[in-house]
Amino acid sequence: MKDLGQLNCHLCSVKACRSEPNTKKPPQFCPTLTETERLAAVERTYLENEELRKWACESARTESAGYCRSTRVQEIMDFARRMGFTRMGIAHCVGLLEEAKIARAIFLSNGFEVEAVCCKVGYINKEKVGLSDKDKVHSGQFEALRNPIAQAELLAQAGTHLNVLIGLCVGHDSLFFKHFQAPVTVLVAKDRVLGHNPVAALYTSHSYYRRLKEQPAK
Ligand code: SF4
Numbered sequence: 001m002k003d004l005g006q007l008n009c010h011l012c013s014v015k016a017c018r019s020e021p022n023t024k025k026p027p028q029f030c031p032t033l034t035e036t037e038r039l040a041a042v043e044r045t046y047l048e049n050e051e052l053r054k055w056a057c058e059s060a061r062t063e064s065a066g067y068c069r070s071t072r073v074q075e076i077m078d079f080a081r082r083m084g085f086t087r088m089g090i091a092h093c094v095g096l097l098e099e100a101k102i103a104r105a106i107f108l109s110n111g112f113e114v115e116a117v118c119c120k121v122g123y124i125n126k127e128k129v130g131l132s133d134k135d136k137v138h139s140g141q142f143e144a145l146r147n148p149i150a151q152a153e154l155l156a157q158a159g160t161h162l163n164v165l166i167g168l169c170v171g172h173d174s175l176f177f178k179h180f181q182a183p184v185t186v187l188v189a190k191d192r193v194l195g196h197n198p199v200a201a202l203y204t205s206h207s208y209y210r211r212l213k214e215q216p217a218k
Contacts, residue, residue, distance in 0.1 A: 007031060058082040073103065076185055077110050080162045085183070089160030090116035091151040091176060093190060096167035103166060103187060115158040117151045119168060120144040148176035156182060167196060 008029050016024035017032060026032055032039060046053050062079040070078065080088065088107045092100035097118065104114045123144040126136060136143045146169060155163050162183050165173055167190040177184060191198040201209045 054083070072187060073106060076162070076164060076187060077107065077112070079185075080112065083162070083183075085161035086111075087113045087115070087158075087160045087162075089155035089158065089163035089182075090114060091148070091155060091163060091165050091168060092116060092118055093146075093167035093169065094118045094120045095192075096188060096190070096196075099188060100166050103164065115155060115160050117154050119146045119148065119151060119172060121154065122147050122150045146172045148172045149179050152176055152180040156180065 009031070012027055012030070014024055014026055016026035016030065046056055058079060061082060062075050066075050066078060080086075090100050090103060090107075100116050100118075104116055107114045124147060126143045126145045127133070129145060131145075133139045148168060160182065162185065163180065165176065165184060165186045166188045168176055169190055173186070173190075188196050189198050190196055191201075194200045201212060205212050
């Protein structure tokens with residue numbers, strides 16, 4: 001396996017990009033040095049596209065306003081208010097229905113309208129799309145396909161402004177992002193083993209989860 005990719009910010013010990021330009025010397029592999037034209041073009045995008053600039057500014061204001069004080073659910077509502085979003089969409093996993101219910105109640109009590117739709121909506125038989133019985137979680141039974149495309153379509157039809165993912169599985173969330181044009185943010189990243197706290201595997205990869213680095217992850 002190749003050790004280094006084209007982009008290697010993870011190896012930087014300087015983090016010059018956090019400081020004023022020319023106050024710290026970035027490493028030679030810093031994209032700020034090696035990709036000057038592309039990054040200048042990106043900078044122009046913010047300056048020329050008013051909508052994107054608003055997104056960038058309101059994201060930054062959300063960050064600074066609640067820095068180390070607001071929880072993610074509070075930040076989502078703060079960002080929505082700043083953007084003028086009044087209709088929240090929740091795309092949730094069928095296994096996190098209770099969490100979706102709680103999030104909905106919080107959004108409602110904070111003055112938002114809320115639409116929520118679960119991942120199994122439409123109950124498409126997995127076998128219909130080419131999966132076999134052995135591909136199911138529980139073989140020998142009917143299993144409905146997770147249906148993030150339907151979640152995206154139904155939320156789009158409902159005209160939600162900001163859509164919040166609660167526990168969509170890996171890959172299903174990718175399909176949701178791929179299929180959805182409207183703004184999306186993640187409240188809960190599903191991890192069935194770690195209580196939806198996937199970063200715990202990284203924090204313990206020097207000890208209990210050492211195997212993640214020692215063999216192909218399972
Ligand atoms: S952008 Fe440059 S300075 Fe910032 S972390 Fe990456 S390599 Fe380091």
